[in-house]
Amino acid sequence: MDKFIVHGGNKLKGEINLKGAKNAVLPIVAATILNEGESIIHNVPNIADVNVMIDILRHVGCFVKFEDGTLIIDTKNMHISEIPEDFVRRMRSSIILLGAMVGRFEHTKISYPGGCEIGLRPIDLHLKSLSSMGVRIQERHGYINCKRETLKGVEIQLDFPSVGATENIMLAGVRCKGITKIYNAAKEPEIIDLQNFLNCMGAKIKGAGTSYIEIEGVSKLHNVEYSIIPDRIAIGTYLTAAAITKGEVTINNVVPEHIQSIVSKLKEVGCDIRYIGNSIKLIAPKVLNPIENIRTLPYPGFPTDMQAQITALMTLSSGTSLIEENIFENRFKYCNELMRMGANITICGKTAIVKGVESLTGAKVNSEDLRGGAALVIAALSANGYSEIYGIQHIDRGYENMEKVLSSLGANIVRA
Numbered sequence: 126m127d128k129f130i131v132h133g134g135n136k137l138k139g140e141i142n143l144k145g146a147k148n149a150v151l152p153i154v155a156a157t158i159l160n161e162g163e164s165i166i167h168n169v170p171n172i173a174d175v176n177v178m179i180d181i182l183r184h185v186g187c188f189v190k191f192e193d194g195t196l197i198i199d200t201k202n203m204h205i206s207e208i209p210e211d212f213v214r215r216m217r218s219s220i221i222l223l224g225a226m227v228g229r230f231e232h233t234k235i236s237y238p239g240g241c242e243i244g245l246r247p248i249d250l251h252l253k254s255l256s257s258m259g260v261r262i263q264e265r266h267g268y269i270n271c272k273r274e275t276l277k278g279v280e281i282q283l284d285f286p287s288v289g290a291t292e293n294i295m296l297a298g299v300r301c302k303g304i305t306k307i308y309n310a311a312k313e314p315e316i317i318d319l320q321n322f323l324n325c326m327g328a329k330i331k332g333a334g335t336s337y338i339e340i341e342g343v344s345k346l347h348n349v350e351y352s353i354i355p356d357r358i359a360i361g362t363y364l365t366a367a368a369i370t371k372g373e374v375t376i377n378n379v380v381p382e383h384i385q386s387i388v389s390k391l392k393e394v395g396c397d398i399r400y401i402g403n404s405i406k407l408i409a410p411k412v413l414n415p416i417e418n419i420r421t422l423p424y425p426g427f428p429t430d431m432q433a434q435i436t437a438l439m440t441l442s443s444g445t446s447l448i449e450e451n452i453f454e455n456r457f458k459y460c461n462e463l464m465r466m467g468a469n470i471t472i473c474g475k476t477a478i479v480k481g482v483e484s485l486t487g488a489k490v491n492s493e494d495l496r497g498g499a500a501l502v503i504a505a506l507s508a509n510g511y512s513e514i515y516g517i518q519h520i521d522r523g524y525e526n527m528e529k530v531l532s533s534l535g536a537n538i539v540r541a
């Protein structure tokens with residue numbers, strides 16, 4: 126297995142362009158199944174999760190070509206409606222295929238995703254919603270078996286604004302007879318991107334980005350060409366890396382509204398942040414202020430997917446920071462590894478209490494999940510001496526060539 130070797134201490138300086146959002150592209154690729162034809166998708170990151178999705182689509186009989194950030198998918202010849210366990214184990218979020226598969230096939234079978242390193246992650250809201258739309262669901266031997274005749278539009282009140290459940294309902298709703306109404310829907314920008322993609326394909330959806338979404342079922346969809354929104358989490362990750370190294374970095378092609386909660390915290394830390402057209406420039410302060418109230422929340426709150434990275438930054442602040450995780454129950458595991466690097470962190474229930482230290486020291490550390498891994502890289506970039514970061518297959522799930530992006534900004538990082 127590969128690792129990153131990082132010699133800390135270099136200030137990040139320069140300008141980068143990043144590809145589209147992992148969490149937007151995955152449901153959009155799932156959505157291509159609904160149209161029995163061709164989709165062309167631009168600005169797609171070459172990350173492991175996208176490649177698992179491609180493997181799944183090829184397995185079920187689709188044609189897929191992926192070159193230079195453009196995906197061409199033809200789902201006309203898709204003839205298998207079962208997703209086996211080994212794919213779902215490689216990527217838990219393959220559950221997002223369920224809504225689209227149910228929309229297209231009368232019988233569908235998908236391996237149960239189970240929990241992961243950051244939490245139990247049940248899918249009760251997905252299944253309850255699909256079942257209210259007319260899908261008969263049996264959970265057996267680790268598989269979810271779905272059968273349906275006509276899908277019907279219904280009113281769904283989500284107990285929690287789950288991103289994945291909202292997406293699965295939207296996907297199935299496109300093929301329903303009648304109108305599906307989602308109350309307490311997730312409001313993440315990736316939900317809007319899915320709506321826009323589906324509408325470009327001939328769907329009739331409105332309301333994404335608010336807590337009420339309406340999907341009018343349609344009988345026919347058509348071929349589509351689309352470009353994925355920027356990755357607000359990757360942008361936040363590299364801005365945080367710039368901040369911890371006392372650097373100065375510009376990231377092109379951002380949507381300011383999508384990163385507002387992240388930028389607001391980086392400003393509290395003391396960073397000077399400016400927008401120039403579609404670009405964002407961060408100039409790090411000499412001293413990092415602590416922050417006492419970072420609370421992860423559904424969008425537009427501070428994203429759980431940035432919690433680990435901001436915690437890494439706070440390990441070097443001039444005081445005590447409090448970071449509360451409200452979305453996943455087990456998302457502080459990486460803190461043990463930060464402590465091997467000299468961080469002073471106490472976990473108290475849902476809160477990490479981070480007392481800033483003068484400096485971190487390089488160490489051998491292990492990443493167990495995607496954002497925890499990114500946090501370890503961020504810490505290593507600023508640490509004295511060198512670090513070895515293992516488990517980087519998790520990082521590769523969501524960051525395209527992280528070591529190349531960081532090297533282009535002057536970091537001393539190699540994959541070995």
Ligand SMILES: CC(=O)N[C@H]1[C@@H](OP(=O)(O)OP(=O)(O)OC[C@H]2O[C@@H](n3ccc(=O)[nH]c3=O)[C@H](O)[C@@H]2O)O[C@H](CO)[C@@H](O)[C@@H]1O
Pocket residue numbers: 147148149151218244245246247248249250251252285286287288289290311423429430452453454
């Ligand atoms: C591929 C993708 O887009 N992943 C994102 C998506 O994950 P995902 O769609 O899995 O996240 P959800 O919004 O569904 O989960 C949020 C919370 O709801 C709980 N829950 C969810 C569904 C359900 O049926 N029952 C239930 O209890 C989960 O365990 C979790 O505690 O949104 C998360 C929250 O912003 C992000 O961290 C992930 O990066």
Ligand SMILES: C=C(OP(=O)(O)O)C(=O)O
Pocket residue numbers: 148217218243430495496523
């Ligand atoms: C938790 C994440 O993703 P996933 O839902 O794909 O595990 C993430 O992107 O941080």
